[in-house]
Amino acid sequence: MDAELSPSVRKPCSRDWTDRAIAALEADQHRSADTHLFKLDSPALAGIDIYLKDESTHPTGSLKHRLARSLFLYALCNGHIRQDTPVIEASSGSTAVSEAYFARMIGVPFYAVMPRSTSAEKVAAIEHHGGTCHFIDDGRTLYAEAEALARKVGGHYMDQFTFAERATDWRGNNNIAESIFQQMGKEPHPVPAWMVMSAGTGGTSATLGRYLRYKRHATRLCVADVEHSAFFDGYRTADADCRCERPSLIEGIGRPRVEPSFVRGVIDGMVRVPDAASIAAMNVLSRRLGRRVGGSTGTNFFALCWLADAMRAKGEQGSLVTLICDSGERYLRTYYDAGWLAERGLDPVPYERRIEAVLAGERLECPLEEA
Template sequence: KSTVIEASSGSTAISEAYFARLLGLPFVAVMPKSTSPEKISAIEFYGGKCHLVEDPTKIYGVSEDLARQLKGHFMDQFTYSERSTDWRANNNIAESIFEQMRHEPHPVPSWVVTSAGTGGTTATVGRFVRYKHQPTRLLCADPENSVFFDFYRTGDRGLRLDRGSLVEGIGRPRVEASFLPDIIDEMVRVPDALTFGAMHYLHGRLGRRVGGSTGTNFIGALHIAARMQAHGEKGSIVTLLSDRGERYVHSYYDPGWLTAHGFDVDGARETVRCAAEGGPLPELAACTAEQRPR
């Protein structure tokens, strides 16, 4: 039986551990040491093993080394996720968005807001919209300590960072093969403080905890909403609740963790509340497709 190895920030690895157990295959997740304990426990619950790496930029090489040592298979989601979904078919996230929107007052979204880890979801939405000749535009929101925004702005594939994003699941220290900038209409960089403020605002508003990427997505949606409001535009904005907040009880929802990392979450939550009610949103670094290098 071949061992399955994956480099991950945890969420994909949970699903892979589940399916590896169904198939009777050993599974190893190579993840940053900072990965939430809830994700580690979920992977181990499904029979997977967690190989934690101090430097998050090393998870790729460590995964390749383990695959050679164990004579296993490295899944490499950061290369293959953009092509693993049939974006022309009727069973992908983009098609589901348009199906669910059919009975809304504005059934064709003016904008869809995503964020990128592998870039797979963003690629699926962007390709589907173009394939169906929809007028919908795509905004990708990027957290701090990620190269995707600067790559989109400059076209430099050699960009590297020596640490990863605090927002688990999105943002990367290098440009991933699955991240496709040409199908994105605009990108913004979202400060971590606003991401965590949005998480806590949504927790109170929805009565459920949401993950970090959902907070980043929500700030991106507010950015678009503020612009549409200023221009007198009407329409729908769709974004995703990407992961469950229960996986971050000991980090993003822990007051001690937030304080230790220098975040005033109460102030940030109030900023997000005001913006969600039609007030101003702090200006975000932004780049449109028209501003990109040709």
């Protein structure tokens, strides 16, 4: 690598460029309306209100839009990204799509390091926003390959899995937690009994959990994990070195290791949701909304239904809030493809019946691993 490309010896760029880049990100946020908070109609759950914050309506179509903006602001304000600095991320999913969007906005190159098996839809979305896809054959080398590419091109490795929990101001500043509480202000139960969030980097659950404690809200945070993910066992055993060899089938959440940005101490409870149950909940919610949602939203919704069932059994009332993470249009060849599901032995139909039963006022009758 040429010495002039090394971030350690690169001359500082003009503050004018950094000022313009930050102003561009802030202008984009100022132009964006907040995402809608839906109340799901469920008359049979008398006294238990269900809300879903729709993060799929961001310009890049997912919850990761918020994270990507925060990561770019964090890197710019720390001097990691300068004029013409290439940005590299280890991601084949929504984070890469959103980061490509912001990289193009401020005029820097963007590279997404991803497995060669990444869906054509995700590759097309990243390239649509001006990003370059760097394919690898072994997904287990994802982090190392991203770091190596950053060194090779003299760029900045964004490293969402480390910095997601610290890039967002969890005390407020229009973060997702503050937004939810502002939107809940005039509801019958303005302080939710539970918030439910699945974990990908762990950044959103960290923001939610910290904000709840900072504001001294009685709301508890439930993190829903998926099969073949290290987060649940890491939380249950307090072992940050937990590993899982098989990859998660639910894109965007579940990791083979407990990521540095996963903050165990702000979580009040975790459940592990079977993959077939995530797909089933995705289908049920899609039918009720009249449009498709993604698999991670299904994970969130199944855990929320499980909590609603438990609250009703105890005679409790209150509100429950979770997120619509992204649109289901990105998964037409996977979760919405019967052949794809059959190849992987996933049958969501029995779980769909159980979820519909809960929403109709019956018991869920589906125990989950909980911690």
